[in-house]
Amino acid sequence: MGAEALWPTQCAICDKRGLPLCDSCRGHLPYLDLWRACPRCGAPYGRHQCTECTNEKLKELGLTSLPFDSCVSALHYNRDSAHIVRSYKDKGDRRLAQFLAYMIACVIPPEWIVLDVKRQTSIITYIPTTSRAYLKRGFDHMAGIAQVVASLTGLPLYSLFTVSETLDQRTLSRSERFDNMRGSVQLRPEARCIMPIERVIVLDDVFTTGATLCAACTALRSCGGKRITCATCIRVY
Ligand SMILES: [Zn+2]
Numbered sequence: 001m002g003a004e005a006l007w008p009t010q011c012a013i014c015d016k017r018g019l020p021l022c023d024s025c026r027g028h029l030p031y032l033d034l035w036r037a038c039p040r041c042g043a044p045y046g047r048h049q050c051t052e053c054t055n056e057k058l059k060e061l062g063l064t065s066l067p068f069d070s071c072v073s074a075l076h077y078n079r080d081s082a083h084i085v086r087s088y089k090d091k092g093d094r095r096l097a098q099f100l101a102y103m104i105a106c107v108i109p110p111e112w113i114v115l116d117v118k119r120q121t122s123i124i125t126y127i128p129t130t131s132r133a134y135l136k137r138g139f140d141h142m143a144g145i146a147q148v149v150a151s152l153t154g155l156p157l158y159s160l161f162t163v164s165e166t167l168d169q170r171t172l173s174r175s176e177r178f179d180n181m182r183g184s185v186q187l188r189p190e191a192r193c194i195m196p197i198e199r200v201i202v203l204d205d206v207f208t209t210g211a212t213l214c215a216a217c218t219a220l221r222s223c224g225g226k227r228i229t230c231a232t233c234i235r236v237y
Pocket residue numbers: 011012013014015016021022023024025026
């Protein structure tokens with residue numbers, strides 16, 4: 001009896017047999033309309049007047065400006081989109097990594113993808129999992145997604161960060177999350193050898209408050225990173 005008979009492939013959302021994500025569920029995902037999103041922070045409805053990245057809002061979070069130039073996300077947060085990411089993290093189905101990576105690659109603006117021999121090539125990097133989560137799951141979920149995004153875009157992939165253990169973010173308010181994450185994302189010592197980098201695209205699974213990405217991008221900026229952009233699977237709003 002083959003593995004497929006014992007553990008049949010099922011849709012991550014509706015359990016229908018056949019594909020890791022069936023065509024119907026795929027067609028009904030909450031795709032984010034980039035034409036309506038804020039060009040800076042990526043908030044879904046902030047194209048003309050964003051309430052998420054105003055100076056007052058940033059001040060509340062202890063920031064004077066966003067440490068990245070722009071952010072895009074593929075999906076709104078809802079039960080289904082969250083379920084896909086959770087199924088991938090918990091079950092480790094690589095085919096869901098391919099799907100999530102494809103979603104991200106589709107929303108990365110072409111101008112972020114620069115291949116230039118004069119040391120100006122964009123690079124892909126990602127927010128790695130913490131060592132505790134790695135031990136629990138046995139793999140780094142964002143590394144899997146980033147590998148596929150790198151091959152789809154043709155850009156080189158670098159692992160630039162380490163993330164130290166912090167309090168569980170789910171119980172914290174927005175400003176508490178920023179305090180909790182501040183300094184928790186560090187550049188790996190090897191990363192300093194390739195800095196400054198002209199263009200970096202930082203990937204993460206879910207943009208909740210932006211605390212993790214801001215901590216990572218602040219570390220990149222402090223080492224001379226110039227054009228820093230972010231792309232995530234899901235945006236919470
Ligand atoms: Zn389905």
